[in-house]
Amino acid sequence: MNARSALLPLNVVVAGSTSAAGRAVVEALVGIGARVAAVDLDPAGVESLAETHEEVVPYVCNLADLSAVGNLADSIRADLGPVDGLIHLVGGWRGGDGIRGQKDEDWEVLHTSVLTTLRNTSRTFYPDLEASPSGRMAIVSAVAASQPTASGAAYAAIKAASEAWVLGMADGFRRAQSGHKDEPKEQTSAAAIFVVKALVDETMRTEAPHRAFPGYTDVSELADHVSALFSAPASELNGTRQHLV
Template structure:
């Protein structure tokens, strides 16, 4: 496989570091994005594969457009993949306690950043012979609970947006009625219950983290997207939960 240009957003997180490392080990050119300069540089160094750190407020559409310009300025003709790992969790005892502040933060993290990144990089992903967009969602979308109503609703919106991107890829490619082409771009949703990493296990050695997906497994799944036909992937919810 030819090396691809892959953007990992939320790159300062444990899942971002693991995913950037795995993509770099697979021979791809990786750009990892975070909101804090010091943290994203440290995260990129931790991967050990010459990952390029970039700073961007992904909730700001103008900043995301500037990010695309920065990537082009680094000699990248086209971004082939976006692995979107921005998010966070907030909960409350029940429906009445689901706060507006939590809702705004969850929508910004799960939905606004995704909308901005996917709109700005959509054309590049659609034109790539192996374009891939992946986001991480939650099993709570299928079984929402009162104590995580804000979170589940935001994740559901992110899933809906991702499926709409998948439909856009389909309409332009295999589903194009005038001049269909083999499907070569795909948007997918990875579904987890929760994520766990080595640091969490070290800090809480007594815990077993039942049902959690290791960030290394998520990273391997992200790399695997580029090895599978887009026609088998586009529009899929891929369950990684135990």
């Protein structure tokens, strides 16, 4: 796959685009001139994003199905061209009563919704990201990944595994773009992790006006950091864990 010209508009896939965080990220990316492939299981939600922003193209896909993700990638490439960015915002929370209260069904939900969707999308779009002059991949992780509790052990383990996967991608970008010792190359692609305690949005504040949400990260702040990925040097971003707490 040939690298795209840096002068062309960015094509960014936002997986999990209809959440409050997803909508904020989509808006921020449109704000920097990107074309966004808004992906979700919610047809009405992605259609709403496309109606709100001319630069957004809606796609409905079960990201836990690798073959479906392959078809999605074919459609996005046909509609927009090669992909420059993948922002993975698919997630969920399941907890239990201590270690013995960690249920198998909760583990399966977390494994499928968080880790499987990450693996499927990142493997599928990896060639595009590696070839792009501005390839960027990012996930939102949690403080719990490195500070797990017994009640949230399954969630923390899945988040830690997701971080390890992204760091593996970062190593792949680094190795592919390092060049030879005598002919070093500029790094153009990066994989990064945003670490939060939890996310908060205006709807949550309205529904709980007396709650302070200490340590929470507003979705608008996350969105600003996501859009800033594409203007920062890849060599400085690649493999980083950026704490937004």
